[in-house]
Amino acid sequence: MNSLIQLVGVNQDLLIYLAIDVSIAILLLGAMRFLSGLSAKVNSTDELAKEDNFAFGISVAGSILALGIVLTGAITGEAASSYAMEAIGMLAYGGYGLILIKIGRIIHDKVALQRLDKNALIIEKNLTIGIIDAAGAIATALVIRAVLVWVDGLDLSTFIAITSGFFVAQTVLVIVTRIREKQYAKNNQEDCLQEALSNGQLALAIRYSGQVISTALAVTAASYFLVYSPDTLVVNLIGWLVIGVVMTLLVALLTAIAKRIVLWGINLVEEVDQQHNIGVASIEMATSIAIALILTALMA
Incomplete structure (x- = not known):
């Protein structure tokens, strides 16, 4: 066994650090299920x-x-300087990330989709809202991860940067939701997107999920252009906002072009908005996320 460990270049300390990180990760993942139940005021x-x-x-x-x-x-x-610091760092970032996911969901529920009673609809087994909620959490997580990777250290400035970057990204996500609402109303005789979602239109939920996740990926591209520094935090945050908006517009433009090619000859408004074609909506979602992934990979 010792020979094998030496062969792959893994020492005992690294294995202990790995065990600490994995143990804390599993603990936090397990806690998330029960926290979801508490948040919805139900027994999970x-x-x-x-x-x-x-x-x-x-x-x-x-x-x-x-x-x-x-x-x-x-x-x-x-590896951190000690086992204790490794555990503290993992708990601090993981715990704070969990809090930001919760805050992001509140913003998504109360600001972006303020006309929906998400918890009540999920308890009523509305699959559409369950998908929307999951997509919103994933989109928020992608942004938080990008900011965590972008910052350096474990001090007050780090958490200020994480929080500020998080709210900048949430602003972009809310703006995109408003634009999508107006686009839906324009294409459907001023019908309300949120009302359609609450009525269980699954195809719309699938397409919307692709839109918010691709937007989150676009916003994360800002981390590739900016270098973290506590001394220039305000400038960096403005940069996050500007680059995030530009990248979001670019992803939207390229996605629109890609959809016309991938779904050539198909009326998307008719198929998704009116006929609730989840197959076409799934292709739309996949195309949106694929374009965002490709673009962010090119920027890395």
């Missing part, structure tokens, strides 16, 4: 096993995946 076990509430399950799954994404930003790959 009953909702999942007795009520067979798929909407709640999808919402919880989105939360767990979101936290996992955030934790990948908390794990830097560099």
Whole structure:
């Protein structure tokens, strides 16, 4: 065994650091399920096993995946100065990431989609809202992860930067939601997107999920252009906002072009908005996310 460890270049300290990170990660992921139940004021076990509430399950799954994404930003790959500092750093970043995910969901519920009673609709087993909730959590997590990777250190300035970058990104996500609402109303005789979602139009939820996740990916591209410095934090945050908006517009433009090619000859408004074609909506979602991933990879 010692020979094998030496062969792959892994020492005992690194294994201990790995064990600390993985243990804390599993603990936080397990806590997320029960926190989701507390947030919705329900017993998570009953909702999942007795009520067979798929909407709640999808919402919880989105939360767990979101936290996992955030934790990948908390794990830097560099060992801390001691085991205690490694545990503190992981708990601090992971715990704060969990809090920001919750805040992001509140912003998504109360500001972006303020006409929906998300918790009530999920308890009513509205699958559409469960998907929307999961997508919002994942989008928020992608932004938090990008900021965690962007900053350096574990001090007050770091957390100020993380919080500020988070709110900048949330602003962009809310703006995009408003634009999508207006676009939907224009294409559907002034109908309300949020009302359609609350009525369970699954195809719209799938397409909207792709839009918010691709927007989050676009915003994260700002981290590739800016160098973190506590002394120039305000300038950097303005840069995050400007670059985030520019990248979001670029992703939207390229996605629109790609959709016309990928879905050539298909009337998207008719198929998704009116006929609720989840197959076409899924292709729209995949195209949106694919373009955002490709563009951010090119910027890295």
